[in-house]
Amino acid sequence: MADAGHKPVIYERFAEARPVGAGLMLQPAGLVALERINCRGCVEALGSRITRFRGWSAPDWRQLVEVDYSQLSGNLYGLGIHRASLFGALWQATTTRGIAIETATEIIGATPAAGGRVRPLCLDGRHLPCVDLIVDASGVNSQLRGIVGASPVPSPYRYGAIWASLPNTDFARDMLLQRYVAARHMVGILPVGQLPASDTPLVTLFWSLRPEDHAGVLAAGFETWRDKVAAIWPEAADLLDGTVDFSAFALARYAQFTLRVPFAEGVVFIGDAAHSTSPQLGAGVTMAMLDARP
């Protein structure tokens, strides 16, 4: 929008940027979207180029998934990247353009104003200055979605995951790897490059679980869980050497929905605010970028 001559203001609920979030897989279309805002080189420099995806199933670790980007035409590949690295590149693109950012500002609604304009409403009760358009990119828990009437309530998936980003000891840096025990357990390993200002290669380790079982896993203790990982994938458990508790692990819940009409007078919804799907598809960030691309 800034490149097209508009004067966007970004309102962000967090008070300051922090290196939080899981590793992500960007698809080729997402990389093209980044190219259009001159961010691709910067993002690729921090990520891991993913050319293959392999999955194996218990009990005999028979190969279930074999996906190679090279089977597609053109020089296509995915990119594993830490969310903080992607954020850093977008942050730089924002500040380079002199785009205004107001942090610690949580938008919870919008009221109509004269001339078809709209006025964002903050959690603290403040009405912000009138704007021509609100682009709601506030993610799966968007509070503005009520504006479009019969907005679907996201339906949670039965399975979520715990995950952590850890130093990559021995895993190939160009492959997304998964092991499955029926549909009950999935261990995933995604190389995600490195954080800005670091040269330690990282992987994100995912362990699927039902969110209601999370408390039980914590109560049973880290060693018990580590043994379960080792029983499925000893090399994956080796990544946990030097990790003594769950403090590096976060619980992610997943939800599915699509807005039938992703806009209303003065408001448009993009990214997870408009549509959310399972992270297992590795498509959410790419779809958000496609929504936003010039």
Ligand SMILES: Cc1cc2nc3c(=O)[nH]c(=O)nc-3n(C[C@H](O)[C@H](O)[C@H](O)COP(=O)(O)OP(=O)(O)OC[C@H]3O[C@@H](n4cnc5c(N)ncnc54)[C@H](O)[C@@H]3O)c2cc1C
């Ligand atoms: C564990 C996990 C792994 C994933 N792995 C992948 C993957 O490999 N590949 C992939 O493509 N996708 C993955 N996803 C999905 C992906 O994270 C989302 O699809 C993507 O981040 C959506 O981008 P977004 O910009 O729409 O929303 P978000 O990334 O959720 O960003 C929303 C922003 O809005 C801010 N915000 C929220 N509410 C307000 C408010 N009321 N007012 C002001 N600001 C607000 C938030 O602080 C945040 O900065 C994963 C998700 C999870 C949880």
